[in-house]
Amino acid sequence: MNKEDTVTRLLNNENESGELTQKAVTLLAEAGAVQGTLHLPGVRDAYRSRLEQVVLLAGQALGNAVESREAALLHWVLVQACAARAEDARYGAGQLSRGAQRAPTLEDCNDGWQRVEQIASTAEEAALAAAGFAQRLNTDKARAMALRAEVAAKSARKTVQERNLAYTFHADPGFSFGEGWYLAAAALFADLSIQIRPGAAHELQARRFLFDAGLDGALRPYRSRPASPKHLTHIIAEAFRADAQQAQGTLRSAFLGDESPSAPLRAWVDAKVGGTPEQKVLLWVRTGDHHVQRNTCFDELRQLSELVVNAGLSPIFFGDNVPRELVPPGAVNLTLCWKEPLFQGPDMRRAQLHLFEELRWHHGLVGQIGVTTAGMDGPALMGLPTLYLTQERNGRLGKWVGAVPGYQEVVREPGYFATICATLHQWQQCPPRIRQGYHSTAGHRSLAVTGIPW
Template sequence: MQGKLHLPGVRDDYRSRLEQIVLLGTRAMENGIEEQEIASLQWILLQAHTARAEDARYGAGQLSRGSQRAPTLADCEDGWQRVEQIVCTAEEAASAAAELARQLDTAKAQALADKAQVAATEARAIVTERNRAYTFHADPGFSFGEGWYLAAAALLAGVLIQIRPGAAQEVQAKRFLLDAGLKDSLRPYRSRPASPKHLTHIIAQAFHADAAGAQRTLRVAFLGDESPADSLTSWIDHRVGGQPGRKVLLWVRTGDHDAERNTCFDELRQLAELVVKAGLTPIFFGDAVPRELVPPSAINLTLCWKEPLFQGPDMRRAQLQLFEGLRCRHGLLGQIGVTTAGMDGPALMGLPTLYLTQEPNVRLGQWVGAVPGYQEVVREPGCFDVICDTLYQWQQ
């Protein structure tokens, strides 16, 4: 069967047969058999235990890959517990093979036992060498905002971080993490990192335990003790200072990844009208937006994140300080947009946030009721009434 293990269903059948051989052979040895048959049965059991150890190594490897990328932290840990059980099977099989080889006392038997031991050792290494670090993506092709997830999870729950060497924004990523006090959380880059899908759950747990304390921790780490650079303050005053009223950020997303989540411009126009009708000034932020969608009273900061001010070594802190400056000095009340991670840095620091989604978001929905001011609006009849009510609440 070993030449066909890659075919559908064959490995499960193979594994079942091995277990049956070990069970029946062990039972026969315990019940007593003819002297002349002992060596033959020992040889059969030795082969079966060796094959079982090698199969367990394969199974542990396959399951560990799936477990590491599991969508929830609970699923991930459950998978790794099952990996541990499979590894124990490999070790038990190797131990039995070693005893049988000692009894048979031949070079051929010892060679099989050695194969079983190698398989068990390699299986154990899968567990001991598990990569518990999460990757802080420092490549412009990945979500910029997920870096805030990871830094927050490290600050609140002690998760480990790795950065791929040579990434386009490696220097900026390290600068942000070091400025946030996360030097001890950094680990050398390794393959098969933990899944970033776990991070929203980890952060939600910390906020459920102590929302005010979690928010305080993130604000201190993300913003630092020093005042924003004069160049940033001047930039904000120049771009926004001429309109002193209260404001709302309207996020624009037009990326290639998960394009179905992108901003619908008809919806964006409606949102802008609601904000203006509420007596507030819309600030368009994020990706490019057609000029005709921007009302005369609005402020257009789309693509500003591409300017040199927000691309230098301190780019991540500068962006967060931009949102903070808008909130503290220019009347920013909250932000509205589709599910884009860019919104979540400001949200974690206390900016009221409302995100629109086609259906309840399993990952980000965990923050609703945990992160103060974080709200989900599913696109269904009456959703714009919810937005109007939210704008009124922000004004109050």
């Protein structure tokens, strides 16, 4: 029997106000007895049910009460029950707000916050009722109880008002550099708010990137409990599914700007890569402390390198450090290059993207392979064909498969090397072509890729 049926039965069967009053008093005592165990499974739900029954029963009994003493008792019962409901709603609003803020999609997040708003309204209604019953009693204890309800209701409303709509753009080397790519991308598509922690090591570089991308107006003062980055990949996927060519054009225009890569960058790339004329594939290396289970396995990296070479391509190792013995003759080792001054200046983020562009259009880069590191996301969103390796299907990045052109997920299951091998041969046979001239300053805005069977 559900809660509503139970209350209906009580109201229909307990016709004498005295019996209703006694039942309300008993349920209130039972609710008070479990307050120390509300954290246990199922206890809080039962507690809330009792409080609702108390309010319903006491209200019914109050309408039938003929003695002033009974009415006063019921007023006191109702003050306590309404105050307890307000305080419970304050707790519920706080708990649900945390879950809503971490929801996997923006839609789920907004739905959760709508429920928080409803709970805050429940707290306010309970506090208002408690104040009315306390006024009738006109005692210090009743007023103190009503004040507690008012404080709880204001706290619940404050939870709603202080919702942080901004997403954090991490500018500290200890966080994922690559997350910035898809936060900026999602902000371009969905008009999101962005915050940067003051004093972060790369705060100025992050602000410069956002300014160059036309997102400086999205910046907000830094606050705690930011929106969850889980929403971002979903927002990007939706934009690409709606119009992939337009979405990619928007990002290329914002992230790459109107200027070609700088002369120092072109000279640096030519000195590092110019002696290897073969078409090339980036092999990403990840050896971080965060989510170490996602790090590169060097045995797998060796096999990937062999597959690249056997496909008639040349590997470029990129990312974290790699043992020298894993780099075959003729391969290029650009690991840790991102630490060089060329890629650590005020325009560090755009310089990295220009590095990939220079490799792509002047040095035969046809694709990239790596573990689920967010560093790959920047060039992937710019149109570089991508294979990311994962132990199991990735709920967040998997949304891009079939949406972002050339973006593929490879689960490590029997036969996955054959899948990689087939894709490498496809890249080798169908390298990307430029529709419009790369060298023109307007070329970055309208650059598009053809020739890859997405």
